[in-house]
Amino acid sequence: MIPVFDGHNDFLLRLYNLPGHRTEIWEGRAGGGHLDLPRMRAGGFAGGFFAIYIPSPAPTGLALGPALDRAMDAPPFDLPFPGGIPAPEAQPVALAMAGHLMALERTGTLSICKSVTDIRGAMSAGRIAAILHMEGAEPIGEDLDTLHVWHAAGLRSLGPVWSRPTVFGHGVPFRYPGDPDTGPGLTSAGKRLVRECNRLKIMIDLSHLNEKGFDDVAALSDAPLVATHSNAHHVTPSTRNLTDRQLAAIRDSGGMVGLNFATVFLNPDGRRMPFKGWEPILRHLDHLIAHLGEDHVGFGSDFDGAEMPADLGDVAGLPRLLAALADHGFDADLIRKIACDNWLALLERTWGA
Numbered sequence: 001m002i003p004v005f006d007g008h009n010d011f012l013l014r015l016y017n018l019p020g021h022r023t024e025i026w027e028g029r030a031g032g033g034h035l036d037l038p039r040m041r042a043g044g045f046a047g048g049f050f051a052i053y054i055p056s057p058a059p060t061g062l063a064l065g066p067a068l069d070r071a072m073d074a075p076p077f078d079l080p081f082p083g084g085i086p087a088p089e090a091q092p093v094a095l096a097m098a099g100h101l102m103a104l105e106r107t108g109t110l111s112i113c114k115s116v117t118d119i120r121g122a123m124s125a126g127r128i129a130a131i132l133h134m135e136g137a138e139p140i141g142e143d144l145d146t147l148h149v150w151h152a153a154g155l156r157s158l159g160p161v162w163s164r165p166t167v168f169g170h171g172v173p174f175r176y177p178g179d180p181d182t183g184p185g186l187t188s189a190g191k192r193l194v195r196e197c198n199r200l201k202i203m204i205d206l207s208h209l210n211e212k213g214f215d216d217v218a219a220l221s222d223a224p225l226v227a228t229h230s231n232a233h234h235v236t237p238s239t240r241n242l243t244d245r246q247l248a249a250i251r252d253s254g255g256m257v258g259l260n261f262a263t264v265f266l267n268p269d270g271r272r273m274p275f276k277g278w279e280p281i282l283r284h285l286d287h288l289i290a291h292l293g294e295d296h297v298g299f300g301s302d303f304d305g306a307e308m309p310a311d312l313g314d315v316a317g318l319p320r321l322l323a324a325l326a327d328h329g330f331d332a333d334l335i336r337k338i339a340c341d342n343w344l345a346l347l348e349r350t351w352g353a
Contacts, residue, residue: 002332003123004318005340006048007258007300008133008207008229011035012097013053014304022100026107034303034314037109040128043318046340047119047129048301049157049228052097054090054138056082056164069307072174072264072272079174081164087146090138098153101130112154116348133205133228136162136171142189144196151200156351157228158197159205160190160213168193169213172239176270180239180246185212186220194220203350206230206250207260207300208240218249223350225255229300231265232287235280238265247291256346257288258300263307274310278324281309285325285338294334298342 014033015022024030028038035045071077104110111122113129122129132154140146140158147155161171168190170183186194194217197204206214206227218225227250233241242250242257250257259281264272266280288297301308303315312321318339325335 001044001319002322002336003046003340004044004048004299004322005046005119005129005343006303007256007298007343008049008051008135008260008305009035009301009303010051010053010305011303012050012100013055015100016093016097022103026104026109034301034308037128039314039316043315045128045315045318046123047113047131048343049131049133050101051133051135051305052094052139053135053162053305054085054093057085057089068174069272072176072270075176075270077174077176077270078178081171081173084165084167085138087139087141087167091146094134094139098132101132104128105130114154114156115351116344116353119344119347131156133157133159135159135205135208136164137166137168137193138164140168140193142167144192147193147196147200147202151202155202157203157205159208159228160186160193160217162208166190169216170210171208172210174264175239176264177237178239179233179237179243180211180214180241182210182239183212185210186216191216191220198222201351203347210239211243211246214246214249218253221253223253224346225250225253226346226350227256227300228258229260229262229302230257231260231284232291235283235287236265236268236270238270240265244291247288251292251296254296254346254349256296256298256342257292258298258343259284259288260300260302261306261308261312262302263309266309272307274307276310278309278311278321278328281321282324282328294337295342295345297338298340298346299338
């Protein structure tokens with residue numbers, strides 16, 4: 001079985017939302033969701049980026065629930081998000097999610113990895129290789145002191161924003177049709193964050209960042225440009241997807257894009273509803289490969305954070321996806337690159353060994 005290393009999941013949010021059920025969820029006894037240890041093993045899931053994400057507080061936030069789903073089922077839609085969450089409010093949530101990941105490490109079935117050597121070691125030992133990632137930097141203050149705390153705790157990947165603004169920059173709203181040019185660029189604090197992440201070798205994730213913020217990172221960063229879970233705007237014109245100009249910048253930096261399995265970013269008509277078959281995924285992959293090259297495309301599933309295609313279902317469906325790539329004409333070497341090897345090579349370019 002070809003191993004899969006994945007650019008993004010929201011499993012820690014699922015654990016946070018179901019307190020007291022961590023063991024049952026991890027062992028596959030709780031049902032629901034897209035990820036648990038038995039299904040990861042069945043699907044060949046070797047590891048990936050486990051996101052810390054701070055939910056929008058009710059009632060001011062647009063809940064990621066039925067109202068949002070209904071809007072995404074009937075494009076066009078334009079879903080603005082509330083203002084930023086102060087660091088003191090975000091930090092307890094982030095700590096709780098990091099605590100869940102560290103507790104899983106104590107089971108001996110998962111390793112929090114700080115280097116590619118760690119990742120390869122975990123994979124060889126049959127443990128899930130987890131990268132501690134932050135999707136939206138709300139838990140970090142403008143002085144960046146807490147960035148160093150999180151780095152010491154194992155943080156090795158960070159997105160300055162989710163779709164809410166932060167003190168560092170501005171995310172895109174969920175809008176279809178739309179393009180990512182939706183607001184101003186990085187703040188002065190955001191520019192300092194980029195430079196300090198470069199110094200600490202924390203990977204910077206461009207998914208959710210608007211176009212001007214993307215350009216600011218491209219101008220400032222000395223690391224490869226990475227979007228962990230984004231698709232091709234040419235195929236699905238969502239604000240969350242990347243334009244061909246952005247893809248060219250990522251390619252030229254030696255960077256990487258992880259294909260997002262969320263149906264709302266795959267369906268050409270922008271609908272959230274699941275589709276049968278693999279054609280939207282294949283269209284996006286073909287476009288990404290054409291514009292990035294075979295060495296700069298991987299998966300960024302968004303498991304436990306989005307609606308999945310019907311024939312994929314959950315992490316156990318990954319072998320079906322890889323079989324569809326083979327049926328599409330991708331050879332074994334290319335499939336292995338997309339499934340795993342490209343991510344490890346990107347992390348070596350970003351972190352070193």
